Amino acid sequence: MPKVGIVMGSDSDLKIMSKAADMLEKLGIDYEMTIISAHREPDVFFDWAKAAEGRGIKVIIAGAGMAAHLPGMCAALFPMPVIGVPMSGKNLAGEDALFSIVQMPPGVPVATVAIDGGMNAAILAAKILAVSDEKLLNKLKEHSEEMKETVQGKAAHLEKIGYEAYLMGK
Numbered sequence: 001m002p003k004v005g006i007v008m009g010s011d012s013d014l015k016i017m018s019k020a021a022d023m024l025e026k027l028g029i030d031y032e033m034t035i036i037s038a039h040r041e042p043d044v045f046f047d048w049a050k051a052a053e054g055r056g057i058k059v060i061i062a063g064a065g066m067a068a069h070l071p072g073m074c075a076a077l078f079p080m081p082v083i084g085v086p087m088s089g090k091n092l093a094g095e096d097a098l099f100s101i102v103q104m105p106p107g108v109p110v111a112t113v114a115i116d117g118g119m120n121a122a123i124l125a126a127k128i129l130a131v132s133d134e135k136l137l138n139k140l141k142e143h144s145e146e147m148k149e150t151v152q153g154k155a156a157h158l159e160k161i162g163y164e165a166y167l168m169g170k
Contacts, residue, residue, distance in 0.1 A: 001056035004031040004125050007048070008063040009070050011035055013087050016118040017063045020085070023122035027139050029129065032057070038070045045070075049077035059125040062110075063118065065089045068100035071110045081128050083121045084110045 004024055008017045017033065024031045032055070036045045052060060060078055062071035063085035071084030086097035094115035101112045113120040123140070130137040158166045 002030040002032040003056060003058045003129060004029055004122075005052050005055075005057040005060045006031055006033040006063075007060065007070065007074065008033075008035055009037050009039075009065070013063045013065065013085075016085065016087060016116045017061070019118035020061050020063075020122040020125075023119050024126070027122070027126050027136065027143070029122075029126060029136070036070075038064075038073050039067075045073065046077065049074050052078050053080065059083065059128050061085060061118075061121045061125055063087055063121075064101070065094065065097045066091075066100075068097040071101050071112075072104050072108065075104065075108050075110045081125075082110050083124050084112045085118055085121045086112065086115045088116050 006017055006020055006024075008014065014035075021031060021033055034048065036048055038045045049060075057078075058080055060074045060080075060082045062074045062082060064070035065087035066089055068084070068086060071082055075082040084101035086094050086101050088094035089097065098112070098115055101110055104110050111124060113124065123143075126136060126140055130140055161170055
């Protein structure tokens with residue numbers, strides 16, 4: 001049974017939202033993913049968001065660009081955490097979506113990650129779920145250790161060959 005619902009308003013968001021799915025898979029978290037336009041099919045969206053809790057969803061990751069109503073509407077209909085992923089766009093580089101998501105009215109919060117931050121949305125969802133899941137918490141700790149080791153490996157390589165060679169890919 002999926003614990004995370006991933007929803008986006010357009011298939012153009014899939015490149016970013018797939019990063020969320022990839023991270024959830026790496027952490028062993030079941031999810032469902034769909035495309036629903038809150039503006040073009042509000043009845044479908046309403047039904048999906050209202051039924052999410054009954055499907056076992058504990059956290060929703062909602063990606064949206066431009067006016068970015070999808071995350072806020074999820075938060076209005078779904079009683080558990082919603083994480084908004086603002087999508088970069090051609091007109092305002094995603095700032096319009098970012099402002100739309102973070103400027104929710106009192107009582108309807110949406111946690112928000114960086115523009116195009118699909119992977120971080122998944123990590124935040126995992127951290128929310130890990131509050132009551134020690135196995136998942138340990139996977140998150142392992143992931144943090146992997147990131148640390150990657151950075152340390154790059155630093156050691158840089159020190160060994162020098163920055164000019166490093167920049168040239170040697």
